[in-house]
Amino acid sequence: MRDAYHEELEALSDSLVEMTRLVGSAINRASTALQDADLTLAESVIAADDAVDALRDELDRRAFDLLARQQPVATDLRIVVTSMRMSSDLERMGDLARHIAKVARLRYPDSAVPPALSAHILQMGQIAERIVAKAGSVIASMDTTAALSLEQDDDAMDELHRQLFDAILHDKTDLPRETLVDLTLLGRYYERFADHAVSVAQRVVYLVTGEYRSELDLPELDHEEQEDSRVAL
């Protein structure tokens, strides 16, 4: 039987998985609200982000209390510190889902996404949903192979992001300026969402392997590098 201390450590992981569920639901519903110009759904995503923030706050408080009371070392210390970092990534992913919902709300009753790009944005939403679900599985299973597979989803997201900008810049139809601004921001929101999911997965790899470089080489920079793009992402 586990002692209370180890149960508390495991509870951090459970809370992180729960955050991935909430964030996965948020990005799913935000994407649907965007596609369908569904104001009620958009509003519900915006309101639900408070629950993600509250879960992050509570997790961080528990992690801090564990540090103060139990003074963990070695692997346990890594778990606590890394959990706080993952909660921060997941909280930010919640914000990004909310931003997407706000674009949907702002353009209601119109759709923010022009019909010609609807399938493209839908695909970005599907990858976002898949990558956060995978991040949740990786936290629960500590499977480092699965963790590394998130980078392929992220590559697919980056490619869609590049294609979106090509479409924005070269589309022959007369896109209103608001639409150009919306698409620019939406592309960035989805792409950053995937970056943070990769960051979560890489932190799991660090936890399992204990390699300090994995901890330090966070993916943020590399995944934002898209030198061959027509826009500076």
Added chain:
Amino acid sequence: MRDAYHEELEALSDSLVEMTRLVGSAINRASTALQDADLTLAESVIAADDAVDALRDELDRRAFDLLARQQPVATDLRIVVTSMRMSSDLERMGDLARHIAKVARLRYPDSAVPPALSAHILQMGQIAERIVAKAGSVIASMDTTAALSLEQDDDAMDELHRQLFDAILHDKTDLPRETLVDLTLLGRYYERFADHAVSVAQRVVYLVTGEYRSELDLPELDHEEQEDSRVAL
């Protein structure tokens, strides 16, 4: 005379101040590169971001080692945990300065910013530079009044961000699509830069007052809320 342990704690603060200096230099030079379409300067900002990342890595490693070896509690523990969070904010600010430099590089030999909006973007750059300098002073002085004053700079940045979008959407001249995309992203980069500086300052307030709510009510969300804007920021 301070013992080695307390010297290590103080060294965390020194490293954070040093990070604000590097990031301040980066945003200053990125803004100049953008205004002057200066490729060499843009390249130097992009290359220099590695030094910010290295400083963050080293600071995080030292903070982690302090947790493992000294098992700090109470205020000392808060200092260590909060330092790791501030290093993360500052590292991200470095990324954002680099993103701005990359916009300048991408459009060289042209300027990414049309003449009519040059003064406006310049002003955003000046506020960004001021706010990171203030963040550095706040870390060094632990002055909570000064910390709170960063929010006024951030409000000014938000207002400029709103005005930028108004200008983008209503400008009568024929702005190329690339320019619309660049301005959308530049506005967001500057605005996020200021958000992270406010976050750093609020973490100092938490350190000094020890109020847990200050720690948890991070500014990110509030400062991204701009409900009256014409675009969903």
